Amino acid sequence: MEFLVASAVGTMTAGGVYLLLRLRTFPVILGLALLSYAVNVFLFSSGRLAIDMSPILSKYGEASYTDPLPQALVLTAIVISFGMTAVLVMISLGAFLEADSDKIDIDETDANEDVAK
Amino acid sequence: MSTSGNLLFLIALLPFIGALVPGLMIRAGRNATATFTAVPTALALILLLTMAPAVLNGETIQAEIEWLPQLGLSVSFFLDGLGLLFACMILGVGLLITLYARFYLSGEDPVGQFYTYLLLFQGAMLGIVISDNILLLLVFWELTSLSSFLLIGYWKHLPEGRQGARMALAVTGAGGLAMIGGMLILGNIAGSFNLTDILQAGDAIRASEWYLPALILILLGAFTKSAQFPFHFWLPHAMAAPTPVSAYLHSATMVKAGVFLMARMWPVLSGTDAWFYIVATTGLVTMVLGALIALFKDDLKALLAFSTVSHLGLLTMLLGFGTEAAAIAAVFHIINHLTFKAALFMTAGIIDHETHTRDIKRLGGLRHVMPLTFLIGTVAALSMAGIPLFNGFLSKEMMLEEASHTYWAGSAYAVPVLATIGALLSVAYSFRFIGHVFLGPVRDDYPAKPHDPPFGLWAAPALLVILVVLIGVMPFLADGIVAAAASAVTGAELDPHLKIWHGVTPALFMSIIAVVGGAALLALHAPLDRAWIKARRPEAKAIFDGLVASIVGLAQRFTAGSHNGAISRYLAIFTVTSVVLGAIAFMGGGLSAPTRDMLPIPAVIAVGWIMLIVATISVVTMHHHRFRALVLIGIIGLTISAGFVYMSAPDLALTQISVETVTIMLLLLALHFLPKETPRESPMGLKIRDGLIAVAAGAGVGGLSFAFMQRDIPTISDFHIANSYEGGGGTNVVNVILVDFRGYDTYGEIIVLGIAGLLIYALMHALLEGPAARRLRNRDYAQDRSRDRHPLMMVVVTRVLMPIALLVGIYIFLRGHNQPGGGFVAGLVVAIALLMQYMASGFAWTQDRQRIEYHTLIGFGVIIAGLTGVGAWVFGAPFLTSSYTYVNLPPIEEFELATAMLFDLGVFLTVLGAVMLMLYSLSRIARYAGSTVNVTPMDYDPGSRVDDGSEST
Known part of the structure; x- marks a missing residue:
């Protein structure tokens, strides 16, 4: 089980990084989304895996619980990463509409034009 | 602390307090400003002289207030013979300079500024000579560099003044940096940053292997300040300052600071070869x-x-x-x-x-x-x-x-x-x-x-x-x-x-x-002078300027080389660096033996895992087809949610699944404007390079995660589980952590989310006012779109669903403290319910029925959460301390009311507002892009069509 989670985290990280290194905005956004998944699962897994031990206190005597702290951290991380993705989407959309190109790198020619300005 | 100790604080403070006055009364003329400079100086001098007899008898006057004890930093002053001598010089000459400058400066100079700088400098110098804490001494030391910069460059209109000031700051500032290093070493050897303690630890310091580095670093500071060869060149150039400044800084004070420091450290550092x-x-x-x-x-x-x-x-x-x-x-x-x-x-x-x-x-x-x-x-x-x-x-x-x-x-x-x-x-x-x-x-x-x-x-x-x-x-x-x-x-x-x-x-x-x-x-x-003028000799300013120019050139080449506008390159460099650093750390640390048994793998989970892996690989291979990639991302997100359910994280599953929904909606909306395909433009070499980087990063993170999960480490989580019910009044530990134990973090996070929402809103406005707006209107959109964009069935179903979805949201919110749910999830669920209306009935129709602005929601959310925290103050408790009670209201079952729920309400409102504002902003662009907008709920209204038909026939 641990291996499955770890390999999933690894695969998503690899995929995320690869897409992050692409040259257009949309793949980069997808890459970031993948990387967010990977990071969230990674953080979550740092509390160790547990089955049927939800951190909901039982009314009926003693029970064991999984580590609630990483879950709390990841919960806000999920929401914040949505906010981050949204900002990124808006910025790339704006850049595309303004420049009519969704390339993320500044070309040599563009850079020269900027200097000329 | 004795009275005279208190007076020492007053002496140290007087110049700084006094510095405010001349600067504020800048138009009051030379007599007034000079008088108001002289008064604090004279007061400090008089106070100092009252202590002089005791000090001359060999006493040392001390005063101390803890400032940052964790860093060893305290505001402590002491006055011994050396300090008294320098303090008298600084204040006495300061007084004379004040008088002299009154007559030297012309009425056109901004005299108020001059006296403010002078007092600032005087206070900084005074601080150096009476500091009993070397960290405090360093603060004052840097302050002299800064205030002397202002004084030397006082005649801003003279290029020599500006250049001289800059050179003085560069040289003495660099020396000051070196000295910080030396002082920290010294404090480490002595085990204290108090000068009195360090002066006692001379033998230990001289015997330490760190003695030489510390000595050299401190001397660098002293030599640059006191203009010793080869750092002497800044002093003549600083002569561009008005003469009162030269007389003060370069005879009595600033340049003597280095000498003072060597004298102060004499018992500790001297006596060696x-x-x-x-x-x-x-x-x-x-x-x-x-x-x-x-x-x-x-x-x-x-x-x-x-x-x-x-x-x-x-x-x-x-x-x-x-x-x-x-x-x-x-x-x-x-x-x-x-x-x-x-x-x-x-x-x-x-x-x-x-x-x-x-x-x-x-x-x-x-x-x-x-x-x-x-x-x-x-x-x-x-x-x-x-x-x-x-x-x-x-x-x-x-x-x-x-x-x-x-x-x-x-x-x-x-x-x-x-x-x-x-x-x-x-x-x-x-x-x-x-x-x-x-x-x-x-x-x-x-x-x-x-x-x-x-x-x-x-x-x-x-x-x-x-x-x-x-x-x-x-x-x-x-x-x-x-x-x-x-x-x-x-x-x-x-x-x-x-x-x-x-x-x-x-x-x-x-x-x-x-x-x-x-x-x-x-x-x-006369003959020697002629020979001197003919002789070729190194010009310090030229060397200094050359040095500065070459450093600037180097920095520019480095910046231009690394910061060339290629984000993908920065990201690659960043990733590789992280991976390499992680690898180095791993090599250095070694790995202890695993302490945990692995959990079994049920068949369903294995299937889910295969789905996730295949989907991830497919996203990478098929990312050129953007829509397809988006669908695959959705699969990944949903699989992860399922995984959270299985692995005892119901709250995370709820959050993930609702965030997934809004994320996909958001990306879909964005994709409407972006190209639908990514061109294949990466050369094979780049793909292989990126692939290698990606695999290395993935292997590193995956390995780290695997190693992590196999081992037990002590955590602080037991505290949270033990105190969740008694302290926070809730049985859902995750929610109690969010709204209570770590409420301050959550408060910060909803503010960030709110800011992100407002940022997107602002970007949208900026965009619609720029050239992008024109481009948007003249765009050619795909023509193969559905003729019936607001299908009757969907409109009806979403409207029926609306109250149910709201009820679910409220239910999830209310149970959040004890069962999976809470403000975050509830906010997302309600947002989805509203978004469904936008999708089904159209932007304009929904917008017409919106009563509350989304910004208001964000604002109220943050304010409610903040006020809940502040409310704790009324009861004398720290910010965000929560309280709860049980209420029995027949016929409802006994339920709990906690202030934490009020806080959660703030979270709920902020999340709802931010998510709605983000998607609303994107849809507004769509409307601006000239999409036809319906004002009626359905594109195709059977009722009106029948009426039209009957009239025409």
Whole structure:
């Protein structure tokens, strides 16, 4: 089980990084989304895996619980990463509409034009 | 803490408080600002003098307030003999300079600013000399660099002033940085940052292997500040400052700070070979070199500047000798140099003021037209030359005496000979100051008609010159303060017995050689000067400028090379660096044996895993088809949600699934405007490179995660589980952590989310006002879109669903404290319910029915959460302390009310507002893009169509 989670985290990280290194905005956004998944699962897994031990206190005597702290951290991380993705989407959309190109790198020619300005 | 200790705080604070006043009353004129500068200075001086008797008796006055005890930083001051001497000099000369500057500066200068800078600087200097904590001392040290920058560059319109200020700041600031390093090492060895403790730990420090690095770093700070060779070059350039500044900074205060520091650290750092050879040699070289250059300077202030460099070298050398007698001589010379040099600078200022030139070659014969200035300047210059009956003679004799029996690397002659040469040159330039400025025939080509200045200008130098003569004739007057200061430097009880006649000693002969030789050298000045001008010599400013230019060039090349606008390259560099650092850390640490058993793998989970892996790989391989990639991302997100359910994280599953929904909606909306395909443009080499980086990063993160999960480590989570119910009143530990234990974090996070929402809104507005708007309207959108964009069935279903979805949201919110749910999830669920209306019935229709602005929701959310936290203050508890109670309201089952729920309401509103604002902004762009907008709920309204039909037939 641990291996499955770890390999999933690894695969998503690899995929995320690869897409992050692409040259257009949309793949980069997808890459970031993948990387967010990977990071969230990674953080979550740092509390160790547990089955049927939800951190909901039982009314009926003693029970064991999984580590609630990483879950709390990841919960806000999920929401914040949505906010981050949204900002990124808006910025790339704006850049595309303004420049009519969704390339993320500044070309040599563009850079020269900027200097000329 | 004693009363006198409290007074010490007041003394340290007075200049800073006083600094506010002249700056605020900038238009009040010179008299008013000067008075308000003089008052705090005089007050501080008087307070200081009330403590003087105790300090002269050998007491040390201390005062301390803890500031950051974790860092070893405290606001602690102490006053011993050395501190008293310097504090008196700083405040006393400060007072004289205030008077002098009042008459020196013209009415057009911003005088208020000047006095504010002056007081700031004075406070910083005062702080240095009475700090008992080396970290505090460093703060003041940097403050002197900054405030002297302001003072040197006071005449902002002069390029020399700006350049000189910049150079001074660069050199002394760099030295200050080095000194921070040295001081930290020192504090580490001594185990305390308190100066008093460090001074006790001299033996341990000298024995430490870190002694040499600490020594060099601290000396770098001291040498740059005190303009020692090869850092001497900034001082002459700082002469572009107004003369009162030069007189203050470069005779009495700033440049003496380095000397002060060496004196302060003398008991700790001196007494080793390294100290002797570094400090004494640097001092000796600086003394001779400075004097030599001074002789050939034509600018009066430049001459004095290099003479200052030379005298600072003398002081450094004396401290470098490391003997008690040398320390006495150094302390005595500090006083003497202050008196004659400040007077000389003021004289130079008077001459400049009256004749409008400082060029020695254009002066001469001023004795007849400015007799008073002549008297003051001559007495001070004779003292500088070391002529008997003036105080400069006494300390110079003591210096020569010490030099005469100092061995340098086995040679008995090196130091005495060089010291005599230094003294000889010093006599020569001092005589030149008198001879070429005041003596000789009266000229008729002065740029202005000179005459003696008003009383205000000559009063201050005259007072100093009186001191020169008094100490020179009756040196025992200075016995007390010199004894106290020298004792403080050396840490031993010393009794200097200052006197004029020491008998026939080697020093007397050296003095005679110096005076006769100096006079002879001056006679030969004209031919020597021509030779000097012809000779090629390194120009310090050119070297400095070249150095700065090359550093800037290097930085620019580096920036241009690495920061070339290619984000993918930065990301690659960043990823590779992270991976490499992680690998290095892994190599260094090793791995302990696994302590946990692995969980079994049920078949369903294996299927889910395969789905996730296949989907991830497919996203990568198919990312060119953007829509398909988006669908695959959705699969991944949903699989992860399922995984959370299985692995005991119901809250995460709820959050993930609802965030997933809104994320996909968001990306879909964005994709509407973006190209639907990504062109295949990466060359194979780039793909392989990125693939390797990605695989390495993935392997690293995956391996780390795997290693993590196999091992147990102690955590703080047990506390949260144990206290969730009793302390937070909830059984859902995750929710209690969010709204209670870590409520402050959550508060910050909803604010961030709110800001992100507002940012997107602002971006949308900026976008719709720019050229993008035109492009949006003229775009060619795909024509193969659905004819029925708002299908009847969907409209009906979403409207029926709306109240149900809202109810679910409220339910999830209310149960959140005890069962999976809470503000975050509820906010997302309600947002989805609203978004469904937008999708089904169209933007305009939904917008018409919106009653509350989304910004308002964000604002109220943050305010409610904040007020809940603040509410705790009313009950005397810290921010965000929660409270709860159980309520029994028949017929409902007993339920709980906690303030944390109010906080959660804030979270709910903010999340709802932010998510809605984000998607709303994107859809507004869609509307702007000219999509036809429906005002009726359905594109195709069967009812109206029937009516139309009946009318037409």
